Amino acid sequence: MLNSKQIQALRPRERRYQITDQAGLALRVQQSGVKSWVVRIPQNGRVLDITLGHWPEISLLQARAMARKKRQELQLEPSGSYTFRDAFKFWCNKKKGRISSYRDEKLRLEKYIVSKIGNRQLDSINPPILIKLVEPIEAAGKQSTVKRLLMRTREIFDMAVNAGFLNSNPLAKITKVFATPEVRHMPSIDWKELPIVISQIEAKAPPKYRALFYFSLATLLRPGEVVSVRIDWISEEAITIPAEFMKMKRTHRIPLTPYLISLINEAKSIRKNKRSPFLFPATNKNRHISGQAMAKWLHDQPEFKNKLVAHGLRSIGRSWFADNDVTFEVAEACLAHLVGSQVVRAYQRTDFFAPRQKVMLSWHAYIETCARCAQVLSQKPAESEAPD
Template identity: 25%
Template sequence: MTKATRFLTDQFIKKSTPQAKEYKIGDGQNLHLLVKPNGSKLWLFIYTHPTTKARKKINIGQYPYISLAKAREQRNSFHTLLTEGIDPTEHKAQSHQEAMRQAETLFNFAETQWKPKKAKEVKKRTLDDEYARLKLHLFPLFGHYRLADITLLEAVEKLRPLSITRNSTCSKVVIYFCEIMEYAVICGLLPHNPLYSLSKAFYKVQATHQPTIQPSELPEFLSRLQNSRIMPTTKLLIQWQLLTMVRPAEAVSAEWSEIDFDNALWAIPPEKMKGKKDKPRQHIVPLSSQALAILHEMRLFNGDKKHVFTSQRKPSQPCNSEAANRAITVNIDKGYYKGRLTSHGMRSIASTYLNDCGYNKDLIEACLAHISGDSVRNAYNKSTYLTLRRELMQKWGDYVAECKAHG
């Protein structure tokens, strides 16, 4: 029930007593005071939607916390909107969203919107590595900044020290910083990306190849490895990676369930391979007799475990992907190979030797799990060419065995 419209006064409002049912007292121009049975009094603005003509109401607030004068002021602002064909409720919601957008910080946006979107595009391991880099180098500088407050000049100034000390890391941070800001534009939080040209502010270090040695130096390397005090399982890991020509992370992730001993094959699942998440690819490794021998030795250590090469501290997990590299660069003859060879660089030894032997380059690239836009080269990864790849891998295994014998 709405009582007759009249111009309200504070004195009249204070004398308005609660009844068994709530009732409204009009103040004119769509402003009403709702008196509830419990004695509370609420200001309501009841109006007709300018387009749909539906009846709507807005709760302005409770009296006396919202005074009569304040309620009338709010009513007048609503009428101003209505004369312009704007619904006050929708305008309020849009204003709130705009305020939220203006207050959005870089870290909160990256955490709640960019990261979930990125997780659908790249592999978890890749995202974890990149996000850890942002937490370490970007968020301490700009994480608390509102997106709207980030400027190109300040980004350059704050990232310059990192570009001087760790240029490669800075380049990666800049790429993702710009990507986050670009996604903010797409989400409607920014009118444009102020960091569009940020990468041009820093010089780029030319890409360098992983340090490696020549195939002729392999006998010496294997001899130094054999005579070192490195753990037996780590020595076997290094030889496993050398023989299979895989990357360090792929080598340590090998599981017994992936090994087909009858057919001498190792099937590496797509999620373990380097590459984009939307283009997963399995990699089949033909195992030479020397690689199979490594597995038989490892069965004595980890035959009852999930992984072929397990972590000493956490037997249910594979060992660290840096284990082989650390052993090569630090533990062999007190760092003899530091700057000369890395675990990843062992792939180049195999590539150089097989190319020198005259094998098809595309076949070698397939054994290295290199994928290109060349359909002919990529075809070598398929089972049709497994016989050719098996021959190549055995040739390499025989050479490694020869080097080991004469080292």
């Protein structure tokens, strides 16, 4: 079997020659140096060479696909061609570093699709095959997973069409077969109920999770961003998180306040791994704790299960901003959200740091007020039972 490096290294000779690839496909090298793809077809006791096109205009994988299609038309034994795994690798090369969910999407596709039909010829995959593959996933109640799988698989086929490996996408309308998943927002609470939540945190959370909770609430970072915070990112004015660690791939600065400084000092004091560069280190000094640590702890507590998740702390803060007249752009900047069209963002490049300093002072003052209320709630004597 040929490969791209071998093809590129082929040089013209005094006479025309050809190199065989597989199942009748060959590359013919002319005296002029022109390289042409041909497929050899047996016909009436003779061998007929059919020219497919020139290299590099037609790549090796494209030539294999064209040769296989030609042999199918003539009802000959199918030859090896472009598989779904090949198309998946092509998708990975194009999407890596370009979509924030790349790692999750890749693992999901590998688990549910590539592992099942990765070795199938791409042009042999049709809607019924994929429908049968994802129906058990839908039956398990994972509608969102089905949606993501269908979207990305359809995208892989679109890219294969654009690359010339298929004439059309047979999965173009496959999403119509399955019901649209119901959108459910992550559980959260009204910001007015924060004192009750804090009283429960104070009563039950170990020091590490208590520090993680308060730091998440004060910074309003996403769970994965919270645990990635390194000590050397903290200056006298702000915590500056590099773009590659943020979901939106933009540098994010969190204004320091006296309250946030006290939380940072508390987190440092309870660290068991003092040599770790992370504010919330794992046992291994070169790693931080899991981004799901806070979410798992909340899920394990009956008081919070299906009522509050780690990501829901951002919703509490955003709702407080809305009800306390914080302007839309500033409130969204506090959550590191991108606002406006691409044109608007091209002109508006500020991160609203100065107004966010004032907003965060007020937000942190509210958290401290809730903490004081929580102490009152925890000290309040239980109501006596009513007499018989």
